[in-house]
Amino acid sequence: MHRVLAFIAVCLLVLPGCSKRDAATSATGDAATAASRPGAQIRVVYIPKSSGNPYFDASIKGFQKAAQELGFSFESLAPASADATSQIPFIKAQIQQKVDVLAVCPNSPDALNPVLKEALAKGIKVITVDADTTADESARLACVLPMDFNITGSSQIELMGSLMDYKGEFAILSATSDAPNQNFWIKGMMEALKDPKYREMKLVATVYGNDELGKSTTEAQALLTKYPNLKGILAPTSVGITAAAQVVQTAGKEKQVMVTGLGSPNQMRRYIQNGTVRKFALWNPMDMGYIA
Numbered sequence: 414m415h416r417v418l419a420f421i422a423v424c425l426l427v428l429p430g431c432s433k434r435d436a437a438t439s440a441t442g443d444a445a446t447a448a449s450r451p452g453a454q455i456r457v458v459y460i461p462k463s464s465g466n467p468y469f470d471a472s473i474k475g476f477q478k479a480a481q482e483l484g485f486s487f488e489s490l491a492p493a494s495a496d497a498t499s500q501i502p503f504i505k506a507q508i509q510q511k512v513d514v515l516a517v518c519p520n521s522p523d524a525l526n527p528v529l530k531e532a533l534a535k536g537i538k539v540i541t542v543d544a545d546t547t548a549d550e551s552a553r554l555a556c557v558l559p560m561d562f563n564i565t566g567s568s569q570i571e572l573m574g575s576l577m578d579y580k581g582e583f584a585i586l587s588a589t590s591d592a593p594n595q596n597f598w599i600k601g602m603m604e605a606l607k608d609p610k611y612r613e614m615k616l617v618a619t620v621y622g623n624d625e626l627g628k629s630t631t632e633a634q635a636l637l638t639k640y641p642n643l644k645g646i647l648a649p650t651s652v653g654i655t656a657a658a659q660v661v662q663t664a665g666k667e668k669q670v671m672v673t674g675l676g677s678p679n680q681m682r683r684y685i686q687n688g689t690v691r692k693f694a695l696w697n698p699m700d701m702g703y704i705a
Contacts (some may be wrong), residue, residue: 455485457514459542459702460500462592463624464491466699467677468651469518472543476516476701484670495624497591499519504528507537509545514538516705522593523548542705543698544594558704559696562594565649566601568694569674570611573647576671576691580613583645584636586653586674588624598649619645622653637664648674654693658684 460470461475473489480487491509492499497520505528507515515537519525522545529539529552539553546552573583585602589596601617606616617640622629629648633656635642646661648654654676661670667689676693684690 416626422559443573446528455514456512457485457487457516458512459487459489459492459516460503460507460544461489462517462520462544462588463495463499464493466624466652467680471677471698472702472705475491475699476705477702478699479703495520495526495589495592497589500525502541504532508532508535511535512537514540516540516542517553518543519546519593520544520589521591522546522596524591526552529553539705543701544592547593547597557701559698559701562597563601566598566603567605569598569647569649570605570614572673572694573645573671574611574614575580576673577644579611581644582615582617582640582642583647583671584640584643584644586632586636586648586650586657587618587619587621588650588653590621592624595649602647622648622650622656624650624652626652626656629653630660633657633660634664637661637666637670641644643670643675645671648672648676651677651680651695654690655680655684658689662687662689 415626454682456477457480459473461472469491476487476489490503492503500517500520502527503514504517508531513534517525517529519541526546526549529546532539533554541553541556543559545556545558565616577583585599587599589595605611606614620632620636629652633646636646637660646657648657652671654674657672658681661672662684663665672690673693675695677695681690681693
């Protein structure tokens with residue numbers, strides 16, 4: 414992962430035992446052909462972190478593709494925000510409806526554990542996708558991760574370093590402070606920075622945009638104001654990197670402040686083409702949804 418191009422697709426990890434839409438909308442498999450397929454009568458519900466995020470929209474397409482091939486019923490529901498407890502009402506509702514499978518991208522390492530265990534107790538198969546219940550793996554049966562998270566943080570630091578000549582100030586613009594995957598990656602970034610290779614790089618701040626474009630934009634603007642010598646913004650979130658790129662472009666600091674992280678190719682295309690962003694990385698979220 415140290416050699417990163419504008420877009421990277423990597424293999425997904427299915428860890429056994431560790432292994433969007435608007436909340437009012439859903440996507441359902443073709444009921445007419447479902448009866449003759451292996452997944453007939455199986456109801457699968459996917460609850461991503463929040464609605465309106467292109468990253469999760471792509472993963473939903475993966476679920477939909479699998480539903481069409483296997484014939485199971487599929488629906489995706491999500492809260493409007495990525496708050497730690499915002500998914501709980503959605504999970505409780507699916508327990509009441511007695512769905513067969515719950516796939517959840519948890520907004521917190523522990524806040525969902527009681528309700529997920531309740532679902533398991535009712536016979537519902539629970540898997541986590543893209544992030545995990547790291548505080549208690551017994552809250553789900555399996556976890557599907559898009560890549561080896563043990564190298565995500567270090568590869569992001571290498572990408573940031575290569576863009577700023579391995580020297581100067583940079584900041585991290587993350588999603589929410591509770592996000593299990595983001596926090597795991599940031600921990601990996603901190604470890605990577607101990608390498609003498611990065612001794613001239615200085616992390617001046619870690620801020621959180623809550624995976625909301627408005628707040629991420631505000632946080633990115635504040636970074637430029639507070640740190641006039643800033644040379645880089647590292648945003649391991651598709652919402653954050655988009656916001657950071659727009660802020661840097663608007664400020665006319667494309668040559669001074671390097672923006673990178675994890676982003677959606679469709680969202681980042683314009684910034685790659687106009688030179689605001691030179692490199693970023695991502696796996697294929699559609700594949701992640703399909704595998705899940």
